[in-house]
Amino acid sequence: MSEHPTIGDTLEQTVDRYPDRDAIIYPRKDQRWTYAEFDERVNRLANAFLEAGVEKGDRVATVLYNGSEMALTVYACAKIGAVFTPLNFRLPAGEIEYIVNDAGAELVVFESDTREAVEGARPSLETVGEYVFIDDDRDDTPAYASGFYDMLESGLPDRPGVSVAEDDVYAFIYTSGTTGRPKGVVHEHRNMVEHDLLCIAEMNLTRDDVGLSMMPLYHCAELHCNLFARVHRGAANVIHHEFEPGAVLEAIEDHGVTVLFAAPTAWNALSMAAAESAADVSSLRLGLYGAAPMPEQVLENCMEHLCEDYVQAYGMTEIGPAGVFQSADDQLSKQGSAGLPGLNHELRIVEPDADPDREVEPGAIGEILIASPCTMREYWNRPEATARSLREADGTTWYYTGDLGYRDDDGYLYVVDRKDDMIVSGGENVYPAEVEDVLFGHDAVEEAAVVGEPDEEWGELVVAYVVTDDAVGATDLDSFVLESDRLADFKRPRTYYFVDELPKNPSGKIQKFKLREDEADLESEAETVAS
Numbered sequence: 001m002s003e004h005p006t007i008g009d010t011l012e013q014t015v016d017r018y019p020d021r022d023a024i025i026y027p028r029k030d031q032r033w034t035y036a037e038f039d040e041r042v043n044r045l046a047n048a049f050l051e052a053g054v055e056k057g058d059r060v061a062t063v064l065y066n067g068s069e070m071a072l073t074v075y076a077c078a079k080i081g082a083v084f085t086p087l088n089f090r091l092p093a094g095e096i097e098y099i100v101n102d103a104g105a106e107l108v109v110f111e112s113d114t115r116e117a118v119e120g121a122r123p124s125l126e127t128v129g130e131y132v133f134i135d136d137d138r139d140d141t142p143a144y145a146s147g148f149y150d151m152l153e154s155g156l157p158d159r160p161g162v163s164v165a166e167d168d169v170y171a172f173i174y175t176s177g178t179t180g181r182p183k184g185v186v187h188e189h190r191n192m193v194e195h196d197l198l199c200i201a202e203m204n205l206t207r208d209d210v211g212l213s214m215m216p217l218y219h220c221a222e223l224h225c226n227l228f229a230r231v232h233r234g235a236a237n238v239i240h241h242e243f244e245p246g247a248v249l250e251a252i253e254d255h256g257v258t259v260l261f262a263a264p265t266a267w268n269a270l271s272m273a274a275a276e277s278a279a280d281v282s283s284l285r286l287g288l289y290g291a292a293p294m295p296e297q298v299l300e301n302c303m304e305h306l307c308e309d310y311v312q313a314y315g316m317t318e319i320g321p322a323g324v325f326q327s328a329d330d331q332l333s334k335q336g337s338a339g340l341p342g343l344n345h346e347l348r349i350v351e352p353d354a355d356p357d358r359e360v361e362p363g364a365i366g367e368i369l370i371a372s373p374c375t376m377r378e379y380w381n382r383p384e385a386t387a388r389s390l391r392e393a394d395g396t397t398w399y400y401t402g403d404l405g406y407r408d409d410d411g412y413l414y415v416v417d418r419k420d421d422m423i424v425s426g427g428e429n430v431y432p433a434e435v436e437d438v439l440f441g442h443d444a445v446e447e448a449a450v451v452g453e454p455d456e457e458w459g460e461l462v463v464a465y466v467v468t469d470d471a472v473g474a475t476d477l478d479s480f481v482l483e484s485d486r487l488a489d490f491k492r493p494r495t496y497y498f499v500d501e502l503p504k505n506p507s508g509k510i511q512k513f514k515l516r517e518d519e520a521d522l523e524s525e526a527e528t529v530a531s
Helices: 007-017 035-051 068-080 093-103 112-124 148-154 189-203 220-233 245-255 264-276 296-305 383-389 432-440 474-483 512-516
Strands: 022-026 031-034 059-063 083-087 107-110 130-133 169-174 184-188 210-213 236-239 259-261 286-290 310-315 322-326 346-350 366-371 390-393 396-407 413-418 423-425 428-430 445-455 459-468 495-499 524-528
Touching (some): 007 035, 007 220, 068 169, 083 093, 130 148, 189 220, 220 259, 346 396, 383 396, 423 459
Parallel strands (some): 059 107, 210 259
Antiparallel strands (some): 169 184, 346 366, 366 396, 390 396, 396 413, 445 459
16 A cells, blocks of 8 residues: 555455445345455456456446446456546437547446447447446346456456556546536546545544445445445445435335435435335434535425434535535524535635635625645646636645635635626626526426526626426516515516426536527527516
8 A cells, every 4th residue: 555545445444444344235236245245346357457458547437327336346447547437327329429539438337228328329439449238147248348247257356466556547527517518527546535534524424334325426426425435434335226215215224324415306305205105214314415505495304204414515526526514513504505614625715717815805705716635636638627727826726616605704605606607787796596596486487597698788688598387478477586575676587488498418407508509409489578
């Protein structure tokens, strides 16, 4: 082991401490492995990758749902210095083609449920020399691929003889592409080990915890905040192929799950299912959530039907992803807040795009900057984007999040909106999120996205794209907004576009850049209201 451990080292340290404790439980394939058994399989796969021609620094792409195979692959890559490159399992062939070629991946791991998309991309994948199919224990392996479990059996059980250092690249994690083409975030081993320690501390993880991975492991929230941290600590990991509320409640009872991560929408679904279920969820001690604040009603439902304590993590792929935490004690008293900087993290609010020392007054809105030992090295092959996002001041590297927010008198962070989404109308700043929040209050509005539209007189006009479940018109929505005491008049949408759906990326995030640039190709009906 080097002076500072790598991701592979964190697994081996846990094996040394707790060889016989449960590591991986994967009910879908009736797999249950201790840490010693898991580590032996990781070694076998790592050695099989080496035999297949994968070398240190080569990229290994996965197009997988959750499973034990995902956990084996990421740790096998870590042990041989290969660069783990997980792709969203919902991606169509064209998106797979773009990311795999951008990363220059040598090997692609896939499964039955993603086979069609991978085969659609395959003729255009320029660098891939090997395909690995994980369902060879259930289905016939495609002629062009190797079988995952065949490779596992063929690999030697000894630790592979590859030297991996703390500053070697661990992964390319591709951003979700809400502002354009996905970018590869380059993370090193050292910053992810630091991230493990951060999450262990903020969640008070112990070796007796049992976590359930039901959110996608291709995403760094589930992978880095949860699986990595639990393996580092020696806790058990139950893995579900995908999210299904009823199955999650059964798993909590069957396996004594104590910690669980979910997006607020998934927590909402879980709390509603729990209200109707007889499953015993009393083992659950902590819920973790991120991506958005938890609506107060959802939080109350979760506290009533699931567990009492919740922790929110705010951040983004580029910082690990967690950098700011709202503790269990602050959930109600600081409702809507993202919390306080995590351990060893610093937070600043500056004028958008300004130098790190140009902080705004407390309570004023500005761009959120984070300094963290978990920050990415760079964007892969994107030097200009890297230079915009990472800037140094007095020996400290600050990541420019592109988010706007403010800190209250107690130092708690409140996130207002994305900087790129801010609208300047008549010299006034309008934050789309606050307009969208008001529109969501109308019973007929299912989805809403607010953007700025160029205007000669005002610079930009506030316009709203809405999906409704009723015969509601612009006049109705305008009246509703006018009656609200939450929105100044200049922030009102002046045009409503009624659409059947909003453009989203495969992660479900709305792609506002397509609305702004008329790329969405939407069938819409525009209605303008009086100024």
